[in-house]
Amino acid sequence: MIFLSVVVCMSPGRESQLAHCLRQLLAQSHAPFEVLVVDDGSLNGRACAEAFSQTLQLRYFWRENDCCVSRSRNLGATHARGEIVVFLDADVLLNPNALAAYAAYLGFRQQDLLYGYVGYDKTRLAPSLWAPETAVNWWDTRYLWEDGRVRPDPKLYHSAYEFAWAGNFAIYRETYRRLGGFDEAFVGWGGEDLDFAERAVHAGREVHFLVDAWGEHQHHDQNAPFHTLSGQGKVYAFQPHPTMPYAVRCQASSQALRDLNGAIAGHYLL
Numbered sequence: 001m002i003f004l005s006v007v008v009c010m011s012p013g014r015e016s017q018l019a020h021c022l023r024q025l026l027a028q029s030h031a032p033f034e035v036l037v038v039d040d041g042s043l044n045g046r047a048c049a050e051a052f053s054q055t056l057q058l059r060y061f062w063r064e065n066d067c068c069v070s071r072s073r074n075l076g077a078t079h080a081r082g083e084i085v086v087f088l089d090a091d092v093l094l095n096p097n098a099l100a101a102y103a104a105y106l107g108f109r110q111q112d113l114l115y116g117y118v119g120y121d122k123t124r125l126a127p128s129l130w131a132p133e134t135a136v137n138w139w140d141t142r143y144l145w146e147d148g149r150v151r152p153d154p155k156l157y158h159s160a161y162e163f164a165w166a167g168n169f170a171i172y173r174e175t176y177r178r179l180g181g182f183d184e185a186f187v188g189w190g191g192e193d194l195d196f197a198e199r200a201v202h203a204g205r206e207v208h209f210l211v212d213a214w215g216e217h218q219h220h221d222q223n224a225p226f227h228t229l230s231g232q233g234k235v236y237a238f239q240p241h242p243t244m245p246y247a248v249r250c251q252a253s254s255q256a257l258r259d260l261n262g263a264i265a266g267h268y269l270l
Contacts, residue, residue, distance in 0.1 A: 001031070001032065002103045002106075002107055003033065003081065003082045003084075004103060005033070005036060005076075005077075005081055005085045005086070006036070007077060007080060007088065008021060008025075008036065008037045008089075008090050009038050009040070009072040009073060009089055010039050010040065010090035011041070012040070012065060013042065015044045015048045017091040017218045018037065018045060018090040019051070020130075020134055021088065021093060021218075022035065022037075022048075022049070022058075024096075025056060027096045028094070028096055028097075029097050029099075030097075030103055033082065034056075034057040034059070035058045036059050036061065036076045036079055037061065037090075038061045038063070039060065039072075040063060040066065040067065040068070040072050041066070042065075045060070046060055046062060061075055067187055068233075069182075069186075069189075070185075070192045073087055073181070074182055074184065082173060083173060083174075084103060084170055084171070084172055085171055085173050086099065086169070087167075091217055091220060092118055092167050092168050093131065094168070094213065094215040095256075095259065097255075097256070098212065101212030101213050102170040102210065102213055105210055105251055106171075106172060110175065111205050111206060112207075112208050113170075113171050113200055113207045114170045114171070114209070115163075115166075115169040115209050115210065116170075116209075117140045117143065117150075117168075117210075117211050117213065117214035118165070118214070119137035119138040119140060120167075120217060121138075121140070124137055125138075125219055126268040126270075129267060134218055136218055137216070137217040138217075139268075140214075142163050148261065148265055149257070149261050150260055150261055156248060157244070157248045158243065158244065158248075159238075159244075160201070160244055161198045161200070161201050161207050162194060162238050164193055165193055166196070169193075175205060179196070179199060181196075183195055183196070186233050186236070191235060192236070195236045198239075201244070201245065207248070208248060209248075209249070210252075211250065211251065211252035211256050212251065214259075
């Protein structure tokens with residue numbers, strides 16, 4: 001079975017969200033995997049992470065706060081032992097079969113970058129399926145809700161790397177190494193992930209989407225420095241192009257669609 005490394009990136013003030021994230025990793029059906037928590041300068045992240053050290057194969061890395069998620073991801077990937085690295089923001093809660101799905105799909109497509117479904121729409125709130133006391137964003141704006149079903153927005157097929165949002169994605173560790181990791185000139189939220197995906201496509205890799213790896217985004221204040229510093233460093237500029245150089249796929253098993261459609265219709269929309 002493929003060994004995975006899950007790199008969880010967190011920032012100050014995210015301790016409670018990290019705890020929920022790690023608790024949800026305990027519920028994953030896939031084994032074996034390790035967890036690498038990379039902490040961008042929080043005060044209590046170590047205690048939160050180490051509370052799970054007896055139940056998860058977990059390592060913790062703390063560094064001085066600089067609001068550079070690229071540096072956090074690169075640090076985690078450097079220490080990763082798994083064949084596949086799953087990058088996860090500390091405020092994301094994965095469904096129990098997400099890691100198994102990443103391993104299954106990437107096991108046959110080592111050149112791919114796979115991006116999971118995450119609730120990015122900050123205006124749509126509901127209690128979490130797995131932590132009901134926690135408010136989550138559940139709608140991924142890269143998709144449409146039509147006739148009671150989730151459908152990929154056609155824009156994914158035309159501009160895949162413009163929607164390669166890295167809060168929940170997976171890649172072979174060797175592929176990551178060959179691409180040189182994330183550009184650490186980016187500061188704050190956004191841009192570094194689109195730049196990474198575009199470089200990957202230009203290097204002959206492929207960006208695809210995986211509904212099976214769906215998750216919730218824990219709702220939080222957007223006034224933290226990580227968000228307000230966006231644009232203070234390097235800025236990503238999307239270059240329009242006629243089409244992608246390959247056929248973009250949005251993978252979704254029938255079971256994952258039943259689970260996600262059922263969660264939306266029977267829980268989040270209620």
